[in-house]
Amino acid sequence: MRTAAGGWFAVLLTVALAAALTFLTLPIVAIFAQQPPGELISALGEEGALDALWLSLRTTAAALVLILLVGTPAAYGIALRRFRGRALLITLVELPLVLPPAVAGIALLAAVGPATLLGRAAQDAGLQLTLATAGVVVALTFVAAPFYLRQAIASFEAIDPTLLDASRTLGAAPARTFWRVAIPTALPGLVAGTALALGRALGEFGATLMFAGSFQGVTQTVPLAIYDRFATDFTAALALSAVLVAVSAAILLSVKLVRGPDAVAR
Amino acid sequence: MSPGGLNMDVRTQLGEVELDVALDVAPGECLALAGPSGAGKTSVLRAVAGLLAPVRGRITCGQEVWLDTARGVTLPAERRRCGYLFQEYALFGHLSAWRNVAYALHESPRAAREPRARALLESFALGDRADARPATLSGGERQRVALARALARRPAALLLDEPLSALDARTRAAASRELGAVIRDAAVPVLLVTHDFAEAALLADRIAVMDQGSVVQQGTASALAAEPASAFVADFSGAVVLTGEARRGEEGVIMVALDGGGELTALDGAPGAVAVSVYPWEIALARPGESMHDSARNHLDVEVVSVTAVGPRVRVGLAAPQPLTAELSATSVRELGLAPGGRAVASFKAAATRVLPR
Numbered sequence: 001m002r003t004a005a006g007g008w009f010a011v012l013l014t015v016a017l018a019a020a021l022t023f024l025t026l027p028i029v030a031i032f033a034q035q036p037p038g039e040l041i042s043a044l045g046e047e048g049a050l051d052a053l054w055l056s057l058r059t060t061a062a063a064l065v066l067i068l069l070v071g072t073p074a075a076y077g078i079a080l081r082r083f084r085g086r087a088l089l090i091t092l093v094e095l096p097l098v099l100p101p102a103v104a105g106i107a108l109l110a111a112v113g114p115a116t117l118l119g120r121a122a123q124d125a126g127l128q129l130t131l132a133t134a135g136v137v138v139a140l141t142f143v144a145a146p147f148y149l150r151q152a153i154a155s156f157e158a159i160d161p162t163l164l165d166a167s168r169t170l171g172a173a174p175a176r177t178f179w180r181v182a183i184p185t186a187l188p189g190l191v192a193g194t195a196l197a198l199g200r201a202l203g204e205f206g207a208t209l210m211f212a213g214s215f216q217g218v219t220q221t222v223p224l225a226i227y228d229r230f231a232t233d234f235t236a237a238l239a240l241s242a243v244l245v246a247v248s249a250a251i252l253l254s255v256k257l258v259r260g261p262d263a264v265a266r
Numbered sequence: 267m268s269p270g271g272l273n274m275d276v277r278t279q280l281g282e283v284e285l286d287v288a289l290d291v292a293p294g295e296c297l298a299l300a301g302p303s304g305a306g307k308t309s310v311l312r313a314v315a316g317l318l319a320p321v322r323g324r325i326t327c328g329q330e331v332w333l334d335t336a337r338g339v340t341l342p343a344e345r346r347r348c349g350y351l352f353q354e355y356a357l358f359g360h361l362s363a364w365r366n367v368a369y370a371l372h373e374s375p376r377a378a379r380e381p382r383a384r385a386l387l388e389s390f391a392l393g394d395r396a397d398a399r400p401a402t403l404s405g406g407e408r409q410r411v412a413l414a415r416a417l418a419r420r421p422a423a424l425l426l427d428e429p430l431s432a433l434d435a436r437t438r439a440a441a442s443r444e445l446g447a448v449i450r451d452a453a454v455p456v457l458l459v460t461h462d463f464a465e466a467a468l469l470a471d472r473i474a475v476m477d478q479g480s481v482v483q484q485g486t487a488s489a490l491a492a493e494p495a496s497a498f499v500a501d502f503s504g505a506v507v508l509t510g511e512a513r514r515g516e517e518g519v520i521m522v523a524l525d526g527g528g529e530l531t532a533l534d535g536a537p538g539a540v541a542v543s544v545y546p547w548e549i550a551l552a553r554p555g556e557s558m559h560d561s562a563r564n565h566l567d568v569e570v571v572s573v574t575a576v577g578p579r580v581r582v583g584l585a586a587p588q589p590l591t592a593e594l595s596a597t598s599v600r601e602l603g604l605a606p607g608g609r610a611v612a613s614f615k616a617a618a619t620r621v622l623p624r
Contacts (some may be wrong), residue, residue, distance in 0.1 A: 165317050166356035168343035171419055180369070184360040204353040 043239035052225035063140035079156030101206025136214035155189025272455035276323030291455035298470035315341035349421030355412035370418035383421025492583025546593035
C-alpha cells in the first residue's frame with residue numbers, strides 16, 4: 001500500500017530529487033548553452049569533425065552487425081543449454097564489461113597486436129588491425145559485445161519453454177523455432193541490449209586509442225576527436241559532444257518506445 | 267496392438283521417479299491419463315510428442331515408427347505430427363489468433379494458409395477474434411485458438427494436457443462440451459491428461475490411472491470405480507458419473523431423467539443435458555421392497571454386477587442400468603447378502619448429488 005509521505009520526509013524526497021536532477025542534467029544542458037546553436041553547427045562543418053562523425057557511424061554499425069550476427073545465436077545457445085561450467089562461461093563473456101578501457105586496449109594489443117602470431121596472420125591475410133579502421137571495429141566489438149550478450153542471454157532465458165515446445169509440435173525445426181518464436185518473443189530485450197551496445201560502442205575511447213590510435217579519417221572516432229580538440233578548439237569539441245548527446249538521447253528514447261508507450265509515459 | 271493406433275512402451279528416469287508406461291490407443295479412441303500431480307502424466311505426452319527422449323522404448327503411430335531406441339530411431343518432434351494442446355495453451359504472444367493457427371500450416375502453399383486458418387477459427391466460433399492478439403482473448407477463447415492450432419496440421423495423434431484446468435468454472439462446462447465434440451470427431455488416437463476423475467469419465471472412453479510413473483489400472487470409468495485394483499484407485503476414482511436430462515421440479519429442486527431409465531433429485535443445477543456425480547461412499551444399499559424411511563430423496567432399483575473388497579471397504583458395482591458404484595463395509599455386504607446378479611435399492615441424498623452441465 002502506498003501512503004502519502006508527510007511533513008519533513010516529503011520535503012526531503014523533493015530536495016533529493018531536485019539535487020539529483022540538477023546534477024545529472026546541468027552538464028548536458030551546458031553543452032548546448034555554452035555557444036549559440038549557429039556556432040555549433042558551423043563548427044561541425046569543419047572537415048575533421050565530419051570525418052570523425054562518419055567514421056564513428058561506420059565503425060559502430062560494423063561492430064553492431066558483428067555483435068548481432070554472432071551474439072544472437074551464441075546467447076540463445078547459452079540460454080537453452082545446461083552444462084558444467086556454464087556459470088563460468090557466462091562470467092568470462094561478461095568480463096570485458098568491467099574491464100577498464102585501458103586494460104581492454106592492452107589486452108587487444110597482447111592478443112592481436114602487430115607483434116603477435118594472430119596479428120601477423122591477419123596482416124598476411126591483408127587485414128591491417130592496429131592503426132587501421134578495422135582495428136577500431138575490433139576494439140568497439142570487444143567492449144560492446146558483452147552488453148548485448150548479457151541482455152540477450154537473459155531475454156532468451158526468460159522465454160516460457162513451452163512456447164518453444166509448442167513450435168516444435170507445430171512442425172517447426174529448431175532453426176525455424178529460433179527465428180520465428182524465440183527472437184520475436186525476446187525482441188524487447190534484444191533491442192534493449194542492442195541499444196546498450198550501441199551506446200557503449202559510440203562512446204568508446206580508451207581501447208580504441210590504445211589499440212587503433214587516433215588518426216583523422218582512419219581511427220579518430222568522435223570521442224577521440226573531442227579529446228583531440230578540447231585544448232585547441234573548444235567550440236568544435238562542444239559541437240561534437242552535442243551530436244553525441246543527441247544520438248544517445250535518441251537511442252534511449254527509441255528503446256523505451258520499443259518497450260511500449262508506457263515506458264515513456266512513466 | 268491396434269492398427270493405425272498409437273502404441274507406446276517407454277521407460278525412463280524422471281528425477282526420483284521411474285516412468286514405465288505401456289499404452290495402446292485405437293484411432294478415434296480417447297484414453298485419459300489420470301492421476302495426482304507428479305505421477306508422470308505430462309511426461310507421457312512429452313515422450314509421445316518427442317519433447318522428452320526416453321532412455322528405452324518404442325512409440326509407433328499408425329505405420330510410422332516415432333521412437334525405437336533398440337534400433338536407434340528417434341523422429342524429431344517437428345516430424346511427429348502430434349496435435350499438442352498445452353496446459354496454459356502456449357499461444358505465441360507476438361502473433362494474432364489466425365497467425366498462431368497459420369504457424370502450423372507452413373507446409374501448405376502460402377496463399378492457402380490464411381483462409382484455412384480463418385476457416386478453422388470460424389469453426390470454433392472465433393471468426394471475429396481472428397485478428398486479436400492472445401493477450402486480449404478470454405481464457406475460453408485462448409483454449410479454442412490453441413485447439414484450432416493443434417488441429418491445423420491434421421495430426422496423426424491428439425495430445426491434450428489438462429485442457430480445462432486453466433478455465434474458470436463457468437467457461438469449463440461449455441469448453442468441456444466442445445472438447446467432447448472435437449474428441450468424437452477426431453478420427454485419430456487421443457491422449458488426455460487430467461487430474462480430475464470426473465473429467466476423465468466424461469471425456470474419455472478409457473482411463474489409465476497413473477501413480478509414481480506407472481499405470482496402476484486401466485479400464486472404463488465405471489469399471490475402475492466398481493472394481494478398483496488398489497486403495498489408491500478406489501480413492502482416486504471417487505465420483506461416479508451418470509448422464510441424463512435435467513428439468514426444474516417443484517420447490518426449486520432439479521429433476522434428472524437418467525439416460526436408460528430412473529430419475530434423480532438434486533438441489534442445484536440447470537436444465538439441459540447434464541452429468542450427475544455421486545461419491546460411492548454417499549450411496550446406501552438395501553434389499554428390494556424393504557421400505558426406507560430416511561431422508562434420502564433418491565432411490566434407484568439396481569442390479570448388483572460386481573463385489574470387490576479393497577481392504578475393509580467393499581466396492582459394489584451396480585447397473586442402474588447406467589453403471590453406479592456404492593462403497594460399503596464388509597459387514598453390510600454380508601448382512602445384505604449382496605452378490606453379483608442380485609437386486610438392491612440404491613439410495614442417496616439429493617444434497618449428495620452434484621449436477622454438472624454436459
